[in-house]
Amino acid sequence: MQMLAPTLPDLIGLIGVALILVAYAGVQSGRLPAEDWRFSALNGVGAALILVSLWFEFNLASFVIETAWLAISLWGLWRAWRARNGEGRG
Numbered sequence: 001m002q003m004l005a006p007t008l009p010d011l012i013g014l015i016g017v018a019l020i021l022v023a024y025a026g027v028q029s030g031r032l033p034a035e036d037w038r039f040s041a042l043n044g045v046g047a048a049l050i051l052v053s054l055w056f057e058f059n060l061a062s063f064v065i066e067t068a069w070l071a072i073s074l075w076g077l078w079r080a081w082r083a084r085n086g087e088g089r090g
Contacts (some may be wrong), residue, residue, distance in 0.1 A: 013053025018054035020069075037080035044073030 006014070023042035024030030032039050047069040054063050 007056070009053040009056035016046040016049030016051075016053065017042050019043070019049070035080070035083075037077060037084075040073045040076030040080060044070055044077065047073060 008079050019042045023032065023046070026042075027034050027039060030089045047066045050062070051070065054066065
């Protein structure tokens with residue numbers, strides 16, 4: 001089996017995967033609280049980049065999970081923004 005060189009969409013998707021893994025490792029190591037806006041931002045940007053890569057090589061299951069991941073991350077960012085601005089919990 002011959003290994004093909006990664007395409008630009010592959011690289012974009014891999015950067016997205018790396019961001020999600022950094023966020024997860026940060027929470028698991030105790031260095032990044034899950035309530036921190038950076039956790040949601042890393043997950044959201046990571047999911048968005050994976051979705052960009054899926055535009056070129058579509059996979060329904062990956063599309064569904066990354067769309068949900070992005071939506072939940074946006075919700076987390078909204079909650080962090082509200083908490084930061086003293087608007088309580090969402």
